[in-house]
Amino acid sequence: MFTLVFIFSSIIASAQKFTVSGTIKDKKSGEALIGATLVVVNDPTIGVVTNEYGYYSLTLPKGDYKLLFRYVSYNMQEIPVTLDKNTKLDIIAEPEDRQLKEVVVSSKLSNVRNAQMGMTKLNVQEMKALPVLFGERDVMKIVQLLPGVESAGDGNSGFYVRGGAVDQNLILLDEAIVYNPSHLLGFFSTFNSDALKDVTLYKGTAPAQFGGRLSSVMDVKMNDGNDKEYHVSGGIGLISSKLAVEGPIVKDKGSFLISGRRTYADIFLGLSPDTNINRSRLYFYDLNTKFNYKLSDKDRLFLSGYFGKDQLGLGSVFGINWGNATGTLRWNHLISPKLFSNTSLIFSDYNYNINVNNSGFSAKIHSEIRDWNLKEELDYFSNPKNTIRVGFSSIYHTITPGTITGANITTVGKPDNHTWENGIYISNAWKPNSRWNIDYGIRLSIFTVFGGSEMYELDAKGAIKDTLKYGKSDVVKNYINPEPRFSASYTLNENSSLKAAYTRNTQSLHLISNSTSSNPTDKWVATNNIIKPEIADLGSLGYFRNFKNNMYELSVEGYYKYSQNQIDYKDGANVLNNDAIEPKLLFGQGRAYGLEFSAHKTQGKFTGWISYTLSKTETQINGINNNQWYNARQDRTHNLSVVAVYEVNKKWTLSSSFVYYTGDAVSFPSGKYNINNQTVFYYTERNGYRMPSYNRLDFGATRQLAHRKHFTSEISFSVYNAYGQQNPYIITFQDDPNDASKTQALQTALFRFVPSVSYNFKF
Structure with missing residues (x-):
């Protein structure tokens, strides 16, 4: 109701004004430009930014104006406009004529x-x-x-x-x-x-x-596809290749994009004389597609999709495949020059399958998470000082926690888990005067847990006390959380500003994994009667400064985040089987704070940036680490990145990057004992040790081979980990073969001196 009153009052207030609106697109491809700016030349504090579909709307008093268009890597334009009525003005943006992209x-x-x-x-x-x-x-x-x-x-x-x-x-x-x-x-x-x-x-x-x-x-966001002309582009590398085709469905009205990629490491495995190796599978492929069509001056449809799959296996003995599939159908509708609507129907799926076939035993394990999402969003360009966004999102989640089937075994598995995640939101980008820019809003999240799957009641020690029975349509629990958002900048002068922000976020889906790296068998679990939504409050403050006509950008940001309902495992928990996960978890609080420094050079032959983060991340959960605060696994004190790009000439570009960070917090054994001639390590402090610090230097070089109107090509060389640092991927422990009373730490490193070359083309 408040929103309708605000919109109605804004319409009355702007009765003596007129609106200029339209889309901003790339001249060569017809791609909409996201985040392009239009400002009034005589008063640069009055302006507008294009939304996610390249649409803008600016309401001004009757009169003659010059609008200045700006966007990174495009030529600036001054566009005269006379406002004596509502005016539709589509802007065609011309890319800068340069072979090297200076700003990364x-x-x-x-x-x-x-x-x-x-x-x-x-x-x-x-x-x-x-x-x-x-x-x-x-x-x-x-x-x-x-x-x-x-x-x-x-x-x-x-x-x-x-x-x-x-x-x-x-x-x-x-x-x-x-x-x-x-x-x-x-x-x-x-x-x-x-x-x-x-x-x-x-x-x-x-x-x-x-x-x-x-x-x-x-x-x-994916490319929309070129609606002017057809293009083919691709690349050939040492272990993967890719190809993309795009062009108009109907010139200036619709376009398509189809892009595919595949690795071929499995081809090289097939050359091995070892039958265990040449029958192995190790590859992935993916496909991106997008179609869009302009139904009228006020309506456009988009259909986009992604499908990707990984295969990893050893002959017919063992195999695992996993992959994502997504699809999005969107309808853009211009209700009025000041009111833009986007309606989306969205599908998302992730699943993995494990196949085992050994010595007469055959089994298949399947797990999946699938979403259907309906979104509606309205952008209301009220006036040059206010842009309102209101909308909702409604996601229905279906999680298959894990099903085991086989020819000679009884099917084992838990019922699917069904939940419904809704969000309603409203926000406003407000420019009260030339010094202040304020974004504020609120999101109301509502997470509904349905029955049909197994739910439990736990005793005081966290063991299962009772199994609760609910029907599939029964509402087990509703979690309702308001999420306020606020951010503001205060311009000190033309080149510097102070910023502050506060936000509350909630999370109701959680990833269960006890591995130190990304694993396709990690499980997503939903909030239920025991696992509550995670909640985090984040506050931040920053100083921003540009130098020498915006050639250099400097920023310093500090933040503090307090989290509730954080999840960690009980000591000795095993999450790799199909047992109930709830008795293996404990819940508590977390905190993270730090300083971020960033310096960019954005213009000239030599460009790049330096970023440094000083931070601390801790968790406190009763039942872990004697109920004391302990380092989160992702806690890193120092994190430094240096990136440099140098244009030698129009043909050659050189680049380099350097990375250093403190090693991850880990739980190493504090001692060991022997049971039946078997060594058992025991652990005391959670994440009380550190992996060795990580550092790496990479080099790259790109040579332009051709740069003609209808054909471009280049060859790129790079060396990953140029000085061969043996950064630890994992550290394991074993008895010293020469003295069982002593312990050896074995370090495994993944990459040393990884050269690569790729050839890329477009016509």
Whole structure:
């Protein structure tokens, strides 16, 4: 009701004004530009930003104006407009004519004026110069080089944000949740860079339309496809290749994109004379598709999908496959020049299958999480000082916890778990004057637990006291949590500002894993009568400063996060079997705090950035570590990344990156004893030890081979871990073969001197 009154009063107040609106698109491809800015030349404090579909709306008093268009890697334009009536003005943006992309990471708006804190936008087309593992331009590896973001391990695509665990990151692909964003046990991500248009990372303080995770939102959007002309692009690497085709369905009205990728490590395995090796399977493939069509000046349909699969196996004896599938159907409708609607029907699925066939025993294990999501969102461009967004999201989750079937065994498994996650939200981007930019809003999350699956009552020691029976349609529990959001920037002068933010996030899906790296058999479990939603309150404060005509960008951000209902395992818990998980868990509180420093050079032949994070992450759970605070597994005191890109000439580009961070907190044995001639290690303090610190230097070089109107090509070289540092992937312990009273620590390292070469083309 409040929203309707506000909108109605705004319409009355703007009766003597007129609106200029439209879309901003790339001249060559017709792609909509997300986050492009239009400001009034005579008063740069009045302006607007395009939404996720390139749409803008600006209401001004009657008169003549000049609007200034700005967007990273595009030529600025001054556009005259006469407002004596509502005017539709579509803007065609021309990319800068340069062969080298100088800026790798850039702000969605000016890093000084934007109210949003902890937000970074990656320009996917400008990542090409950076050195990468196995020649794959992996957006998730680039994210790990940002302040406040830490890699989950050597070569791993998982990441930690401001002390949060891997499962506390919401990863979206065209609005669909991606539950396992990795291939080949984490060494590749699911995102094929050739199919992507925009990647935005929010570190905790995300807009109200996002919910369901505590630490971050990684919002990934696929290319729409070129609606002007047909193009084919691809790349050939040492272990993988990819190909993308795009073009118009009807010129200037609709387009398509189809992009595929596959590794071929299994081909090389087949050359081995060892039959155990040549019958093995080790590969992945994925497919991205997107179609869009303009039904009218006010309506456009989008259909996008992703399908990816990994295969890992040893002949017919053992095999595991896992993969994601997503689909998004969207309808954009322009209700009025000031009111934009987006309606989405979204599907998401993640599953894994394990097959065992050995000595007459045959079995299959299957687990799955599947979502159906309906979203509705309205953007109301009230006036130059207020942009309102209101909407809802309704997700129905179905989780198959694990089913075991086989020819000679009785089917074993738990019933599917059904839950319903709803979110209602409203937010406003408010510019009260030339110095203040304020974003505020609230999200109401409602998580409903249905019956039909096994639920338990636990005794005081956490053992199962009783099994509770509910029908499939019975509502077992409702969890309702308000999530306020607030962020503001105060401009000190043209080049500097102070920012502050506060947000509350809740999370009702939890990843159960006792491995130190991404594992396809990790299980998602939903909040139920025992496992409560995790809740986190995050406050942050920052100073932002630009130098020398925005050539250098400096930022310092401090944050403190307090978390409730944090989950950890009891000492000695085993989560690899199909038993009830609830008796193996304990619940408590967490805290994370730190300082993030970032310095960017964004212009010239030499560009890059330095990021450093000083942080602490701790957990306190009764029943663990004598009820005292202990280090979370992802706690790292120091995290440093240095990235440099140098344009030698129009043909050659050199790059380098250096990473250093404190080793993970781990639980090493404090002693051992012998039972029946078997050594048993025992553990005392939880996460009381450290892995050795991690450091790595990478080099890359890109040579432009051709740069013609209808054909471009390049060859890229890189060396991962150039000085061969043996960073520990895992450390295990055993008795010393020469003296059983002593213990040996065995360190396993994954990558040393990994060279790669890839050839990329487009025509």
